[in-house]
Amino acid sequence: MNNNEVENRNDGSGGTLYAEIIIPLALPQTYTWLIPSQFQQSAKPGIRVEVQLRNKRYSGIIKKLIHQKPNDFQPKPILNILDDEPLLHQQQLQLWQWIAEYYMCSEGEVMQAAMPANLKLSSETILVWNDEHNEDFTNLNDKEYIVAEALSIKKELKLSKVQQLLDASYVYPVIKKLIEKDVCHVWEELKEKYKEKTETYIVLHPQYHDEEKLAALLNTSTRAPKQMELLLSYLHLIKEDGEVTQSSLLKKSNAAAAQLKGLVDKNILLAEKRSINRIRSLPKDIHIDFTLSPAQQTALNEINDSFKEKNVCLLHGATASGKTQIYIKLIEQYIQQGKQVLYMLPEIALTAQVIRRLQKHFGGYIAVYHSKFNANERVEIWNRIKNGELKVLLGARSALFLPFKDLGLIIADEEHDASYKQQDPAPRYHARDTAIYYASLFNAGGSAKVLLGSATPSVESYFNAQTKKYALVELKERYGNAVLPSIEIIDLTKIASKDRVPVSPQLKEAIDETLAQHKQVLLFQNRRGYTPYMVCNVCGWIPQCKNCDVTLTYHKAKNKMICHYCGTEYPVLYTCPQCGSHDFKQKNFGTEKLEELVVETFPAAKVARMDYDTMKGKNNHDTLIKLFEQQKINLLVGTQMIVKGLDFEHVNLVGILDADSLLYFADFRVNERAFQLMEQVSGRAGRKDDNGKVLIQVRNTHHPVLKFVKEHDYKALYDFDIQSRQFYHYPPFTRLIHFSFRHKENHIAEEAANIFTAGIKKDFEPYITGPAQPVINRLRNKYIWDLLLKLPRNSELINKCKMQAEQQIAILKFNKRYSSVDIVPDVDPV
Numbered sequence: 001m002n003n004n005e006v007e008n009r010n011d012g013s014g015g016t017l018y019a020e021i022i023i024p025l026a027l028p029q030t031y032t033w034l035i036p037s038q039f040q041q042s043a044k045p046g047i048r049v050e051v052q053l054r055n056k057r058y059s060g061i062i063k064k065l066i067h068q069k070p071n072d073f074q075p076k077p078i079l080n081i082l083d084d085e086p087l088l089h090q091q092q093l094q095l096w097q098w099i100a101e102y103y104m105c106s107e108g109e110v111m112q113a114a115m116p117a118n119l120k121l122s123s124e125t126i127l128v129w130n131d132e133h134n135e136d137f138t139n140l141n142d143k144e145y146i147v148a149e150a151l152s153i154k155k156e157l158k159l160s161k162v163q164q165l166l167d168a169s170y171v172y173p174v175i176k177k178l179i180e181k182d183v184c185h186v187w188e189e190l191k192e193k194y195k196e197k198t199e200t201y202i203v204l205h206p207q208y209h210d211e212e213k214l215a216a217l218l219n220t221s222t223r224a225p226k227q228m229e230l231l232l233s234y235l236h237l238i239k240e241d242g243e244v245t246q247s248s249l250l251k252k253s254n255a256a257a258a259q260l261k262g263l264v265d266k267n268i269l270l271a272e273k274r275s276i277n278r279i280r281s282l283p284k285d286i287h288i289d290f291t292l293s294p295a296q297q298t299a300l301n302e303i304n305d306s307f308k309e310k311n312v313c314l315l316h317g318a319t320a321s322g323k324t325q326i327y328i329k330l331i332e333q334y335i336q337q338g339k340q341v342l343y344m345l346p347e348i349a350l351t352a353q354v355i356r357r358l359q360k361h362f363g364g365y366i367a368v369y370h371s372k373f374n375a376n377e378r379v380e381i382w383n384r385i386k387n388g389e390l391k392v393l394l395g396a397r398s399a400l401f402l403p404f405k406d407l408g409l410i411i412a413d414e415e416h417d418a419s420y421k422q423q424d425p426a427p428r429y430h431a432r433d434t435a436i437y438y439a440s441l442f443n444a445g446g447s448a449k450v451l452l453g454s455a456t457p458s459v460e461s462y463f464n465a466q467t468k469k470y471a472l473v474e475l476k477e478r479y480g481n482a483v484l485p486s487i488e489i490i491d492l493t494k495i496a497s498k499d500r501v502p503v504s505p506q507l508k509e510a511i512d513e514t515l516a517q518h519k520q521v522l523l524f525q526n527r528r529g530y531t532p533y534m535v536c537n538v539c540g541w542i543p544q545c546k547n548c549d550v551t552l553t554y555h556k557a558k559n560k561m562i563c564h565y566c567g568t569e570y571p572v573l574y575t576c577p578q579c580g581s582h583d584f585k586q587k588n589f590g591t592e593k594l595e596e597l598v599v600e601t602f603p604a605a606k607v608a609r610m611d612y613d614t615m616k617g618k619n620n621h622d623t624l625i626k627l628f629e630q631q632k633i634n635l636l637v638g639t640q641m642i643v644k645g646l647d648f649e650h651v652n653l654v655g656i657l658d659a660d661s662l663l664y665f666a667d668f669r670v671n672e673r674a675f676q677l678m679e680q681v682s683g684r685a686g687r688k689d690d691n692g693k694v695l696i697q698v699r700n701t702h703h704p705v706l707k708f709v710k711e712h713d714y715k716a717l718y719d720f721d722i723q724s725r726q727f728y729h730y731p732p733f734t735r736l737i738h739f740s741f742r743h744k745e746n747h748i749a750e751e752a753a754n755i756f757t758a759g760i761k762k763d764f765e766p767y768i769t770g771p772a773q774p775v776i777n778r779l780r781n782k783y784i785w786d787l788l789l790k791l792p793r794n795s796e797l798i799n800k801c802k803m804q805a806e807q808q809i810a811i812l813k814f815n816k817r818y819s820s821v822d823i824v825p826d827v828d829p830v
């Protein structure tokens with residue numbers, strides 16, 4: 001929207017004003033409401049308003065103001081205005097619209113994903129009393145008081161109840177104030193499952209921030225030399241690390257808890273329990289204590305040069321080449337210019353280690369943001385990004401939705417990672433690609449820049465670099481004395497069958513050797529659970545999930561058979577329901593069995609397991625990583641989770657137990673994925689010296705991808721893969737749109753898919769594959785029919801196709817027989 005519209009509205013002519021408003025629902029379009037005259041002064045794009053739709057109340061966001069009355073209907077008035085200033089900048093509204101159009105969803109769905117729960121209200125909203133509130137209600141007005149009191153007793157209230165309580169038609173402004181005053185927050189299903197980890201931090205009493213007072217203290221207190229020693233250690237540590245936990249202080253200073261207590265009692269040091277993710281008020285200064293190697297410096301210069309001409313640069317840097325250090329230097333530059341930086345990682349789990357690295361350098365300039373933070377903290381970060389106070393934000397994909405004020409740079413680290421794509425629910429957006437669009441909206445002084453970083457770039461990004469759409473900077477060597485690890489292939493077919501799985505004699509020997517040198521080992525197996533499936537030894541019957549077309553995985557610790565798709569758990573079977581035999585054979589092995597076996601084989605080693613199952617309990621990801629960093633674990637067994645981006649100093653050996661399982665997979669990205677996984681997991685070995693070693697166990701030793709991995713030759717993999725992509729019409733040569741039709745009746749799903757296909761056939765027949773049933777053709781009790789479109793990269797044609805597809809979806813939804821079919825469009829599926 002342009003400024004004129006706002007001006008016109010304020011010209012006092014008193015004309016009727018309307019607004020297009022986004023509400024957090026999957027509606028096919030945005031609707032228009034009337035802005036009554038008393039609200040006209042304050043109505044602006046980005047402001048929240050209270051509206052009613054089909055007897056429910058929502059807080060929606062004004063997308064734009066309109067002066068023409070809609071032709072076909074009389075808009076209803078909005079009920080209220082909730083904000084004094086817009087909650088977001090113009091760029092966010094543009095971003096939402098783009099995502100909705102590009103990824104075929106509604107702006108309401110984007111809003112749902114984009115905004116912290118506390119900023120979204122509807123009749124269904126449940127308010128939760130804030131347990132930490134001290135029940136001091138003096139700053140509340142009468143209405144707020146009534147609700148606060150009820151909440152303090154009931155602990156939870158549905159918004160519709162609040163409405164009755166106040167006997168007022170407009171309650172949203174009251175709720176909004178109560179949330180702002182920290183009396184309550186909005187209940188979120190997801191939130192409840194997330195237990196926040198706290199730790200005790202030690203801080204210096206603020207009065208000693210004054211250097212003279214501190215000096216005086218240090219000079220006078222000779223009576224308790226042990227305490228003084230501890231205080232000095234503290235001062236040293238805080239300078240080094242920027243923050244000090246109680247445990248690290250006691251450990252590093254070798255002091256006793258009583259000495260620390262002495263200092264705390266004297267009010268010299270303070271002990272504070274904090275969530276480890278909580279936003280800390282560290283001083284806002286930049287502290288860079290390292291220099292780049294010549295190769296890193298060259299890469300940084302090349303990146304800066306490339307940004308003069310291009311908006312996107314791909315940094316292809318080997319594992320442990322120090323990409324993160326280059327990012328740090330680059331971030332420093334942008335902060336100096338007063339710009340903001342978004343640093344994206346594909347997964348929440350990775351943010352913990354990286355924030356520890358970054359906070360040392362950027363203190364109070366930086367914060368972390370992701371969907372698992374509590375609602376109040378998310379709003380706080382939202383506001384501090386919006387007003388430009390925070391300069392650097394580290395986050396997973398949802399951080400893209402923050403209202404940056406003046407964004408200068410987005411870094412997408414591990415840009416190849418498929419987790420950048422959101423699968424469910426809509427918006428099914430790819431955060432890397434969306435970041436490139438988002439950056440282009442900050443066009444004061446050219447566009448904001450995007451740096452994609454990876455040791456194993458996606459074929460798409462590398463293609464864009466080859467075709468000069470992106471700049472390319474390569475950094476081939478590891479930092480310091482480290483070299484890329486040597487890779488050895490172990491031919492499982494040459495091993496006597498009794499020794500065959502899971503740990504071959506060669507791997508066993510290498511593990512023994514590594515442990516003897518007090519170095520660490522990572523063992524990678526891409527399946528969790530104990531045995532991926534069981535077979536009846538007599539009739540061949542295999543236990544399956546009742547809701548899904550999937551075999552069940554045996555989990556020993558739980559003593560359950562579990563469906564990895566829908567999560568349903570079944571008792572373990574001892575009798576075959578088909579033939580009555582009691583003889584089951586366990587096929588293959590998962591991480592749980594591997595861990596058990598490793599514990600038996602290496603009794604002296606401290607072993608831990610990192611996979612989806614172990615991360616749910618108290619041993620959460622960050623704790624495990626810290627234990628591993630401190631070498632309290634010698635041998636870590638895990639799935640993909642151990643692979644990604646982590647920087648461990650003492651890992652010398654990596655074992656990949658079953659490479660065949662990575663190499664055979666019906667997906668056009670199979671080679672790329674297998675290479676990325678193996679190269680990334682290898683990349684965890686020998687990061688600080690020249691002793692890294694990787695053993696890959698495999699049956700098909702002739703698979704071409706193994707050769708590329710062995711030589712760490714990404715370019716060869718790319719050249720190999722890009723040819724088949726071209727030949728079979730896959731990205732980057734085409735654009736894929738995938739449609740999935742799901743229904744509990746197989747024939748209904750099939751019919752819907754067929755009708756849809758017939759509807760778009762006239763213009764798009766050459767590009768259609770399917771409809772067909774996928775390999776797993778039923779999930780969560782619904783049958784699935786899939787359709788794939790491989791479209792030429794012609795935006796006009798693609799838009800036309802999306803439009804026709806949307807029409808067909810509308811037609812199906814209108815037909816009673818098919819209205820309950822789930823139709824899921826997925827643009828650029830991964």
Ligand SMILES: Nc1ncnc2c1ncn2[C@@H]1O[C@H](COP(=O)(O)OP(=O)(O)OP(=O)(O)O)[C@@H](O)[C@H]1O
Nearest residue numbers: 290291292293319320321322323324325479645647
């Ligand atoms: N210039 C430097 N000065 C000091 N230490 C450095 C420097 N460059 C790299 N390092 C150290 O080397 C290690 C590897 O660097 P880093 O983790 O940045 O690599 P990376 O390229 O991001 O690796 P990966 O792709 O595997 O995640 C880190 O522990 C880092 O602190």
Ligand SMILES: [Zn+2]
Nearest residue numbers: 545548563566
């Ligand atoms: Zn299931």
